[in-house]
Amino acid sequence: MRTYDLSPLFRSTIGFDRLFDLAEIANRTGGDDNYPPYNIERLAEDRYQIALAVAGFSPDAISVTAEQNVLTIEGDKLEQAEREYLYQGISTRRFKRQFSLADYVQVKSAAFDNGLLKIELAREIPEAMKPRRIAINAMSTKSPRQLESAA
Structure with a gap:
């Protein structure tokens, strides 16, 4: 696996700490563990769904x-009784899957649905962060002296 040294970028950037942390984590883990399998789906512009096969x-x-x-999803299944499997194709091992969520x-x-754990996500931007239209007030065409004499 190829590794990258991101340290030169740390010296010349400000405010991108979280982005570099995510890149470093992805570089370290390498995505080797693919259990449980999952899908990420966009349902609408600001709605998403993660489905894990559990x-x-x-x-x-x-x-x-x-x-x-x-978002952290952990599974821990304890076997109640000792069983003798001729073939065990359904894995029930412990898992911990983490997803980084945007602001x-x-x-x-x-919710569970036919062996899938479905997690609904939505991006809800606070009103203070949404773009807003600013009204433009018309300036008076009278000079300051005309305004004083009118008063």
Whole structure:
């Protein structure tokens, strides 16, 4: 796997810390672990859905946590009884999958549907951050002296 040294960029950029942290994490992990498989889907301009294939897990065995722009999904399935498998193709091992969320993206809901854990996300930009139209007031065409004498 090829690695990149991002340290020269740190010296000449300001305010991009989070972006470089994400690049460094992606570089370190390399994406080797692909369990459980998942899809990320855009439902609308500001709505998204993550679907994880979690066959064999119950809702009690999975935790979904959203905290400071990171969505963490963990699964821990304990076997109740010792079983003798002739073939075990359905993996039920522990997992921890993390997704970095952009600013103002919030988790709206999580639900099971046919072996998939579906997590709904929405970007909700606060009113103060949305562009707003500024009214332009017309200036009076009278001179300051004319305004004083009118008063």
